Amino acid sequence: MPDRIAVLGTGLIGGSIALGLKERTDAVVVGYDRSDEDLALAATLGAVDEATTDLAEAVCDVDIIIIALPVGAIKETINRLTSLPLKAACIVTDVGSTKSEIVAHAQKLKQQDVIFIGGHPMAGSHRSGMKAAHSLLFENAYYVLTPDPDTSLLAVQKLSRLLHLATKAELVIMDPVHHDRVVGAISHLPHIIAAGLVNMVGDYNEQNEWFHRLAAGGFRSLTRIGASHPVMWRDILLSNREELINLLDDWVLQINNMRDAIHEGDGDRIEAFFARSRRLRAQLPDRKKGLLAPVYECWLDIPDVPGEIARVTAILSEQSVNISNIEVLNNREELPGVLKLTYKKEHDFKRAVACLKEAGYAVYADRT
Numbered sequence: 001m002p003d004r005i006a007v008l009g010t011g012l013i014g015g016s017i018a019l020g021l022k023e024r025t026d027a028v029v030v031g032y033d034r035s036d037e038d039l040a041l042a043a044t045l046g047a048v049d050e051a052t053t054d055l056a057e058a059v060c061d062v063d064i065i066i067i068a069l070p071v072g073a074i075k076e077t078i079n080r081l082t083s084l085p086l087k088a089a090c091i092v093t094d095v096g097s098t099k100s101e102i103v104a105h106a107q108k109l110k111q112q113d114v115i116f117i118g119g120h121p122m123a124g125s126h127r128s129g130m131k132a133a134h135s136l137l138f139e140n141a142y143y144v145l146t147p148d149p150d151t152s153l154l155a156v157q158k159l160s161r162l163l164h165l166a167t168k169a170e171l172v173i174m175d176p177v178h179h180d181r182v183v184g185a186i187s188h189l190p191h192i193i194a195a196g197l198v199n200m201v202g203d204y205n206e207q208n209e210w211f212h213r214l215a216a217g218g219f220r221s222l223t224r225i226g227a228s229h230p231v232m233w234r235d236i237l238l239s240n241r242e243e244l245i246n247l248l249d250d251w252v253l254q255i256n257n258m259r260d261a262i263h264e265g266d267g268d269r270i271e272a273f274f275a276r277s278r279r280l281r282a283q284l285p286d287r288k289k290g291l292l293a294p295v296y297e298c299w300l301d302i303p304d305v306p307g308e309i310a311r312v313t314a315i316l317s318e319q320s321v322n323i324s325n326i327e328v329l330n331n332r333e334e335l336p337g338v339l340k341l342t343y344k345k346e347h348d349f350k351r352a353v354a355c356l357k358e359a360g361y362a363v364y365a366d367r368t
């Protein structure tokens with residue numbers, strides 16, 4: 001008998017999990033959301049078999065409940081679930097970006113015969129809603145589960161297997177406090193920094209619009225996540241309050257250290273700061289293949305004359321280089337160059353860079 005699964009919140013994350021469940025498992029998926037628009041799109045895209053804006057109807061007689069709402073709404077929904085009749089041994093999980101507060105809050109579900117296992121898929125986007133959902137959003141990403149020490153191993157196994165099938169993510173088990181410290185540093189703090197920088201430059205730009213006009217690759221790539229959903233991030237920051245206060249204190253020390261070095265004209269300290277950062281960044285583990293797979297990219301300046309793109313592709317095909325994508329950039333705001341070439345394989349990328357340089361092109365190369 002296939003599992004009946006309620007996905008509460010058919011936005012980016014709930015929608016992506018629901019799409020994966022329908023593509024890769026035989027589960028019957030019931031979608032719940034307050035937005036009729038997201039529900040309708042989820043049904044049209046085949047992410048859900050049934051759709052409702054009624055929570056009681058959504059969770060009636062289901063084997064698994066996946067709560068994919070903003071963190072504040074996850075807590076409210078847990079409260080509401082305590083007064084609804086749920087199927088015995090139903091597994092309830094969430095996808096919230098913080099874990100300690102949610103896991104503590106979910107203890108109240110233990111009064112019923114249900115099993116709560118906190119969860120957090122470690123991939124996503126600054127975009128929101130079902131329109132941005134994708135069944136491979138989490139492929140090869142980590143997906144953290146934070147079961148209590150007394151949670152049934154069978155339930156953890158059942159949920160892990162299902163989520164692995166649905167998302168193609170790698171499931172890992174972690175203590176919620178440890179999760180919040182790590183994720184606070186590598187996700188929550190960077191979102192604050194990105195948004196703060198965008199707001200600061202926005203203030204300057206109000207006086208002088210050259211600030212936005214000149215904003216190029218570095219500013220744009222560093223601040224992409226500054227475009228994330230305000231309600232979602234309000235909830236995350238308030239939920240991971242203690243860790244974030246410590247992390248922000250450490251961040252202020254880092255920034256003050258650089259401020260002092262610049263003030264004192266201490267070139268050695270500045271150089272050491274960037275040398276360490278360059279070394280550490282190179283040591284970040286490779287992201288594996290997936291929707292967010294690493295790709296090899298290069299950009300080249302090409303004159304705006306007919307036949308130039310054909311010339312580039314001819315050079316590459318002579319060298320048997322496989323290009324996975326070719327894109328003409330309309331402006332230079334992303335990176336310096338007008339033709340962007342993408343390769344899946346490192347050897348194609350290396351050969352392309354070498355032969356295009358040999359052919360006299362200015363080639364800018366990096367790996368994403």
Ligand SMILES: NC(=O)C1=CN([C@@H]2O[C@H](COP(=O)(O)OP(=O)(O)OC[C@H]3O[C@@H](n4cnc5c(N)ncnc54)[C@H](O)[C@@H]3O)[C@@H](O)[C@H]2O)C=CC1
Binds near residue numbers: 008009126229236
């Ligand atoms: N966006 C991301 O990259 C990631 C987000 N998360 C977590 O996933 C959760 C969901 O985030 P997204 O899917 O990105 O958000 P989203 O905004 O794309 O989707 C949330 C959905 O919940 C619905 N909703 C909001 N409040 C509701 C309420 N009170 N009752 C009923 N429906 C309600 C909205 O209509 C929307 O369809 C959040 O807790 C977030 O922290 C986890 C990993 C990555």
Ligand SMILES: O=C(O)C(=O)Cc1ccc(O)cc1
Binds near residue numbers: 124
């Ligand atoms: O867009 C990005 O790069 C993200 O960082 C997405 C993201 C947002 C919140 C999470 O809890 C996990 C991942």
